[in-house]
Amino acid sequence: MKKYRCTLCGYIYDEEIEKVKFEDLPEDWICPLCGAPKALFELIEEKDVSISNIDDREVVSESVDELRTLTNLELSLICSNLARGCEKQYLEEEKQLFLELSQYYEKRSQNLEGTLSDVKEMNIKDLDYLNQAMNIASKFQDRGAKRILTWATKSSNIMKIILDNYEKKGIEYLKHTKIWVCDICGFVFVGDVPPEVCPVCKVPNFKILEVK
Amino acid sequence: MNKEHAYRNLKLCTKDCLCLFVCPVGATDTENGQIDFEKCIGCGACARACPSHAITMIPNEMPPQQKKNNQVVNSLFLIVDSKIKQIQKLNYILEQADGEVEKKFLKTLIHSNKVMIEDLVREAGYMLPQSKNTYKLLKMLLNDVDEAHRKTIEKLLEKIKVND
Numbered sequence: 277m278k279k280y281r282c283t284l285c286g287y288i289y290d291e292e293i294e295k296v297k298f299e300d301l302p303e304d305w306i307c308p309l310c311g312a313p314k315a316l317f318e319l320i321e322e323k324d325v326s327i328s329n330i331d332d333r334e335v336v337s338e339s340v341d342e343l344r345t346l347t348n349l350e351l352s353l354i355c356s357n358l359a360r361g362c363e364k365q366y367l368e369e370e371k372q373l374f375l376e377l378s379q380y381y382e383k384r385s386q387n388l389e390g391t392l393s394d395v396k397e398m399n400i401k402d403l404d405y406l407n408q409a410m411n412i413a414s415k416f417q418d419r420g421a422k423r424i425l426t427w428a429t430k431s432s433n434i435m436k437i438i439l440d441n442y443e444k445k446g447i448e449y450l451k452h453t454k455i456w457v458c459d460i461c462g463f464v465f466v467g468d469v470p471p472e473v474c475p476v477c478k479v480p481n482f483k484i485l486e487v488k
Numbered sequence: 489m490n491k492e493h494a495y496r497n498l499k500l501c502t503k504d505c506l507c508l509f510v511c512p513v514g515a516t517d518t519e520n521g522q523i524d525f526e527k528c529i530g531c532g533a534c535a536r537a538c539p540s541h542a543i544t545m546i547p548n549e550m551p552p553q554q555k556k557n558n559q560v561v562n563s564l565f566l567i568v569d570s571k572i573k574q575i576q577k578l579n580y581i582l583e584q585a586d587g588e589v590e591k592k593f594l595k596t597l598i599h600s601n602k603v604m605i606e607d608l609v610r611e612a613g614y615m616l617p618q619s620k621n622t623y624k625l626l627k628m629l630l631n632d633v634d635e636a637h638r639k640t641i642e643k644l645l646e647k648i649k650v651n652d
């Protein structure tokens with residue numbers, strides 16, 4: 277008897293309780309808690325927890341001094357992020373100013389010719405980049421970066437599955453259902469009612485917005 | 489100097505007026521419903537008394553944001569750049585798309601990528617509007633911007649006090 281864990285929300289599927297082998301569940305079976313597809317479950321390996329030694333803490337000395345060249349869309353999203361920062365500090369006027377800038381740079385941004393399969397390929401590549409960044413963030417014990425990378429990895433994984441489904445089933449996949457995006461972490465949910473809290477970042481679902 | 493000041497969330501305030509009795513300086517009683525930030529000495533009495541949890545104490549100055557390691561920043565921007573390109577492509581595909589469902593699908597992907605990018609750039613040195621990083625960015629933006637938005641940037645530079 278094995279146990280499987282949903283890598284999104286942590287729900288445990290225990291074959292002993294369910295009386296159905298995980299492998300025997302249909303392909304379109306989803307996590308009863310958060311709606312994640314079957315592919316996002318991992319086998320729980322029974323192993324001893326070994327004590328890892330966290331001693332050689334590296335001193336973070338390098339700081340970012342030079343400004344990198346940023347594209348218009350990057351500027352737009354840095355500004356909208358700063359607007360969110362202002363909102364958290366109740367700086368209403370500053371928030372609006374940053375939003376104005378964000379819109380201005382978004383308008384200046386140009387589209388790139390491409391297809392959905394390009395996007396799919398890039399999304400898969402992101403998973404490598406994310407993994408690499410996670411290793412670096414761990415090495416420098418950057419807790420904030422690690423948290424965001426964990427979210428982005430999960431949300432990018434979900435995006436991959438959704439792109440796959442769309443490729444396989446086409447428009448039918450989405451025709452009779454709603455689509456939602458978590459405005460905090462980017463988690464995408466296909467279904468009529470989003471989970472009560474976001475399975476990725478745990479925000480209450482009023483922050484999970486329906487795409488219209 | 490007081491370190492924080494009270495802020496009233498007007499959406500939550502039920503006008504019970506307990507905060508009016510407890511404030512030692514009368515900063516809670518105003519025309520516009522907001523706390524008088526000039527008067528407020530940051531004692532926190534109103535926040536503790538408010539039955540609707542409508543008052544938050546806000547620090548007057550944010551602590552400086554964490555210094556970021558260059559390698560971490562670079563690795564985060566690698567993801568950002570990729571996701572930016574994906575949005576640019578998705579926007580291109582969106583322009584050609586005509587079906588409602590397809591459009592909705594593309595908008596979903598764009599929105600999701602945008603949120604992830606915002607999170608990533610925040611951790612790549614753009615956490616606080618008050619940071620030196622933000623200040624330098626705004627300064628740089630002055631070099632290439634139209635008149636209207638030059639004003640926007642100047643207003644921001646004037647309003648936001650750099651804290652590191």
Ligand code: SF4
Pocket residue numbers: 496500501502503504505506507508537538539540541542543
């Ligand atoms: S005590 Fe709270 S609810 Fe009552 S008036 Fe003051 S802020 Fe509003």
Ligand code: SF4
Pocket residue numbers: 493494510511512513514515516523527528529530531532533534535
């Ligand atoms: S924090 Fe103190 S001084 Fe400021 S508004 Fe509240 S009760 Fe008045």
Ligand SMILES: [Zn+2]
Pocket residue numbers: 458459460461462463474475476477478479
């Ligand atoms: Zn979320």
